[in-house]
Ligand SMILES: CSCCC(=O)C(=O)COP(=O)(O)O
């Protein structure tokens with residue numbers, strides 16, 4: 532079924548929306564797991580790393596003296612539980628950036644994703660990303676897909692640091708303000724009903740992605756129009 536969508540901006544989630552959860556939890560998390568400890572140890576003067584490590588200790592209730600092994604144990608626990616904590620996302624992003632830059636990582640998008648994103652962009656709809664993955668990780672991911680470098684399609688990137696948690700309305704208010712667009716001129720695409728609820732509460736249009744085999748495929752999407760492919764969205768740019 533085609534879903535008509537007249538909008539100025541399309542904001543996309545990543546995992547479950549444009550790429551399979553397996554690409555994040557297996558390809559990316561498995562790449563990060565054995566490399567996080569070495570990354571922390573090899574970048575003692577990097578303020579971003581030091582700040583993330585400090586935040587891990589605080590969030591996990593570790594003493595300020597806890598060593599890298601303890602911090603890495605927590606990071607692994609968070610990945611196993613898929614806890615999308617900001618300092619984990621920062622550290623993962625740094626490791627992934629290195630992997631992409633050295634030809635060790637490439638991400639496969641759903642087959643409908645790149646053609647749809649390209650068509651919407653070419654027709655004049657602005658595209659942005661809102662993901663739990665850090666902005667640095669988002670840019671690196673879209674720069675290294677099996678469909679090529681897609682970063683030219685996106686004008687803005689938002690994560691839980693510059694926007695806020697994805698299941699809370701104020702994050703969407705903040706993004707709308709940043710985009711300088713009334714909420715009804717923004718559409719959010721996600722596989723997670725709670726994220727769509729928060730976007731709708733902020734006045735955004737929403738579309739749920741219920742893709743076969745994905746964790747939320749059988750979830751209750753309530754009032755949100757829902758599809759299993761971006762190819763079914765008929766996006767018309769709002770002037
Ligand atoms: C952009 S980096 C890879 C994605 C990631 O780390 C992640 O947690 C995805 O979460 P999302 O909010 O896009 O479902």
Ligand SMILES: [Mg+2]
Nearest residue numbers: 544546547722
């Ligand atoms: Mg998602």
